[in-house]
Amino acid sequence: MADNSSLVGGQSLRRINERVIIVQILVMIFLCINLLLIMTFFKKECFYKTTRYVLFAVTLLSDSFLLFMSNIMLIFSYFKLTMPVWLCIIISAVVILYFTVTPVTLTAMTLERYVAICMPLRHGELCSQSSTVYCILIIHGFSSIPFIVVIAIFFASASLSFYTQYRVCSIEIFILYRWQDDIRAGVYQFYFVLMCITLVFCYVKIMKVAKSASGEQRKSTWKGLRTVILHAFQLLLCLIQLWCPFIETAVLRISLKLYIDVRYINYLTFSLAPRCLSPLIYGLRDETFVHALKSYDFFGLSKRNL
Template sequence: MNDANDQRILIQSPLSLLCINLLLIVTFFKKEFFYTTTRYILYAVTLLSDSFILLMSDVLFNFTFFQITMHVWLCIIISIVVLLYLMITPVTLTAMTLERYVAICMPLRHGELCSTRSAINCILIIHGLSSVPCIVVFSNFFASASLSFYEQHSVCSMEIFMLFRWHDHIRSALSQLYFLIMCITIVFSYVQIFKVAKTASGENKKSTWKGLRTVILHAFQLLLCLIQLWCPFIEAAVLQINFRLFNNVRYFNYIMFSLAPRCLSPLIYGLRDEKFFLELKKYALFGLYNKKY
């Protein structure tokens, strides 16, 4: 029981990230430059989705820890929203990588392709792409579950919606497809930016290498998010071996592949981006820091 309490205490600590994320979101809306620039708009999308996931994952973990049950129909509503926002972060990171590719490799078309209107359309596309796994998983469940099943009480988790093995197979196929597409996008962007970085000179070279480092951070963050897509299948295999091991593996996966990548979001733009960091510092110090940039 002590191990379980230690795990519960450790999982509460990332909630402090919510305070940081809220400060970053306030900073984003305080300056027109940020909410009219595509990369900052996409950054705000990741902050909002990460904040929601941090909050909901903590609530669901506590429900599981205390074995609090709910109606299946209520769990369906919660799970649909959670699954959607779990997908939004990796899809948005992929879009942010493409934005960096356009900015560095196609600078003359960056203003046209990455306008504020394009950013809004991009957000709609991100939500559309992120909703596909959710629609497929729950369409299969709705087609297979009896009406009485919705009135049952259960601890809320995605496992209760996997009624047959073929449900798992379809979810696995979707995860692999998304994993492959996102990996190809990241590798393509990295290679193209690297080519430009080698041939650039002066200020362009410095800016390009900075963009390349940003893509590398996106790639690492995205890799952690994508590994999360494989976690249910690893956990299902471990469950067949030992239940206690299953709990430990699920806890490790949650910390490493769900919380960790969301801890990187404030770092990549909140601290590394000079303009955002200076503005953030001003609000964090209640306006005492007023250095212009």
């Protein structure tokens, strides 16, 4: 029996190590691509004076930071490394914030496409540089509501001695009682519904304009519509990610092994995958951005002679 247990434990540890290695490779690839695109963004003045490119950069920075921090938490979780609860609270609070920033920014980018296509005469006014700064502040303010709610109910429930304990850091550390999980579920469901309504509204309005457009306007409008569709798919993955904690909590009550498998699949599908779509939508499909990418070498350190 001891030999069999050792064999099973060894296979489990080997499988976990393989998973960790796969995640590290994917995270490094995505971080390198994002870094290259961020460097390209700062190379041209027209990028950081245009709302859609600024929001694209916000998404890249948010995704990169979230990938880096969540990857650290994943490593600590897999290898059962503990840290003080107060430190875990700080790390988790930032992760919760940027966990929400990406889908909210994608919603703002969809609204920007709606204004550009359906309200072209007001696009310059509504999407000016000053408006973009306010938009970024609104995005972070709106995204901070879930983390404020989660932190507030946690502080109201946890004892002072809890903060000095050493625990494996995860978002679930904030859930001390079942009603806290219900409140968190309600907040994220509200965000899910609100962003879905915004997405459908923009899609329907842009579709109407696309059907009535002609010539160059028609070509530009359909390109904008395809961008919105890609945003919709990316946003859908991000919104499904909002439901993952509730699925994982339910699975944890059934089996710890199943919980680990489900959490790993959710991380790859709904955390890593949406983050690789941002470079595709604005990094590789946008002619201006592609041209800027080709103007610099792979590491963006020196300009090529074209």
